[in-house]
Amino acid sequence: MRVDDLPLAPEYVNHFESAGIEELYPPQAAAVDAGVCEGGNVVAAIPTASGKTFIAELGLLTADGPGLYICPLRALAREKYEEFDALPGVSVGISTGDYDSPAAELADHDVVVATSEKVDSAIRNGAAWVADLACVVVDEVHLLGAEGRGPTLEVTLATLRRRAPDAQIVALSATVDNPEHIAAWLDAELVESDWRPVDxxxxxxxxxxxxxxxxxxxxxxxxxxxxxxxxxxxxxxxxxxxxxxxxxxxxxxxxxxxxxxxxxxxxxxxxxxxxxxxxxxxxxxxxxxxxxxxxxxxxxxxxxxxxxxxxxxxxxxxxxxxxxxxxxxxxxxxxxxxxxxxxxxxxxxxxxxxxxxxxxxxxxxxxxxxxxxxxxxxxxxxxxxxxxxxxxxxxxxxxxxxxxxxxxxxEGEPEAVESQLRDRGALRTHTLALVATGIAGSQAGVLDALGGTFYASRTPNPDLGGVVGDVIAELIDMEMLAPDGSGIAATELGAQVSRQYVKPETGRKLVAGLRTAAAMDPDDVTALTALELVCNTPDMHDTYLGERERAAMYQYVRGHGAELTTGMNETDDFEGWLESVKTARILAEWVEGATTEELVAGYRIGPGDLESRVERAEWLLGAAEAMAAVIGVELPVLGSTREKLAPAAAEQR
Ligand code: ADP
Structure with a gap:
């Protein structure tokens, strides 16, 4: 099968031919036979380098409307963005967190490249453009089986299919043991092959x-x-x-x-x-x-x-x-x-x-x-x-x-992809999001929405009722959901937690910390206070605390006790908290002008670790500001600390 036999405009054919793509690789031809150019849902489970990007492009270019390309990593998103941007006359937007088109503009592009978290976040923030999608490509769909990120991917896909029921789905997978289960879930034709261009x-x-x-x-x-x-x-x-x-x-x-x-x-x-x-x-x-x-x-x-x-x-x-x-x-x-x-x-x-x-x-x-x-x-x-x-x-x-x-x-076969959706933390997060976005207004509604997930398609009688009931009760207890007539609705706090894209547990910890900080002597409320507040949440990465550093951190905590929102005796996970304070201490020094070098040498972290923590702290401080507004707490140190983090990162000290 040749590229010029495909239902593609001549400028695309020229583009591909000049990139050396003239004759389709066998898995690509199989994807065409499976209907990828006619709007058909296709799952391609094929090896690395067998030409998955071209299959994605066929879906995106032949679709009758805008397309979305979801991929797991920022570096990958950037690579795909550049590849699609080179297509003649195709306008491409990107949303990854570190390199973004303005949110309002995403609707104006032919193709948007985004990480799954950014798509989830866009849906939670009411992005109307998702309803207009004609084609959704999911790269590395086998990551459905990954702890933490897998549930986000499956709930996001289920929601996208609800919002844009006619959108074509093209899912690209590594070779796994059960691609037929992924295909069955997505009502897709399966293209499975171990063909490679190089032996x-x-x-x-x-x-x-x-x-x-x-x-x-x-x-x-x-x-x-x-x-x-x-x-x-x-x-x-x-x-x-x-x-x-x-x-x-x-x-x-x-x-x-x-x-x-x-x-x-x-x-x-x-x-x-x-x-x-x-x-x-x-x-x-x-x-x-x-x-x-x-x-x-x-x-x-x-x-x-x-x-x-x-x-x-x-x-x-x-x-x-x-x-x-x-x-x-x-x-x-x-x-x-x-x-x-x-x-x-x-x-x-x-x-x-x-x-x-x-x-x-x-x-x-x-x-x-x-x-x-x-x-x-x-x-x-x-x-x-x-x-x-x-x-x-x-x-x-x-x-x-x-x-x-x-x-x-x-000789061994790769593992099967299994859903991780039963994880209680994941269900708590997604239940809140489904209610806050108005997709569900009751326990039955949540279960109905989760009925579109990979988990539900793999479980004959998806017995999520009990655990969803439990997480709803927890969210009511956390004041993020409230009974509403015969159903449930998100409170203002719950809606904000969902929009800020933090975990409910993070929201709860932020609220408690904000209330404590508001009651502290204002002279004691410093950048360290704001940073300890956001670092002591499950959305911040842990920072390893070595045995030899422990005593020094202990001293530090004693010396700065008045500035911290958690007392030494108040935590049931002292070690975990000490690690959070270490992260906060590093970031506080960064805000005060310490260089990467000093922090890397002083705290035995990598420059990349510092970079990711600075970025997370910016995000979480923004979330804390939003929570503070909801609960009526004024804490200007949140905003001033966030502002000092950002330019510091840009200068790459
Ligand atoms: P992967 O399956 O790992 O995503 P890519 O889509 O990146 O693989 O393709 C790997 C390489 O093969 C790219 O350089 C691409 O340009 C090239 N390629 C893809 N399809 C063809 C083809 N039909 N003929 C020649 N080269 C191709």
Missing amino acids: LRTGVYADASVAFDDDTTVAVEGIDADDPANAGDTEATAALVRDAVAAGGQALAFVRSRREAERLADRLREDGLAEAAGIGMDAAAVAEEVRDAGGTEMGERLAENAAWGVAFHHAGLRSDHRAVVERAFRERRLSVICATPTLAAGVNVPARRVVVRDQQRYTGTGTEWLPVLEVHQMCGRAGRPHLDPYGEAVLVGDADDRDELWTRYV
């Missing part, structure tokens, strides 16, 4: 060689042949990376922690990887780009490695540094990225060889195997179309676990 072979390393699933065994150079068992996982990983780079390829190495990613990058650089890579001017230019993005000590270390063609990538790294690494790797100006597993779920960074050094992760109390789906997503990054004859994914093991790795990840 992928997967293997397990042990004792100086890799056994691949195409029945070949390849010896690995540079491992002490007399004592291969002692080489260790890092030694083997370094050798596997060197080997791929020496053959002119690029490699991704996945390890379990940030520290390990940095260590491996250092190790590869010192190993003289650059000679193998033949790195010249380009790597030096990447190092400069990293430095230009703004100096932090971590950024400098990244730049030093990048100058030798090696980078590390993890959530502790600032997002602009991560973006430089991703782009440079795609442009083949870096040879290796050493990453934590988060990179696998993210943006498009194909490599010739993927090496998964660690297949287990710490849970806090022990270790557990990574999900098969996650490891397959890492492996799926191997093989760059038009550049590599084939992709190679290698799981690093030893004689003891080689069989386990083989059975689990090479």
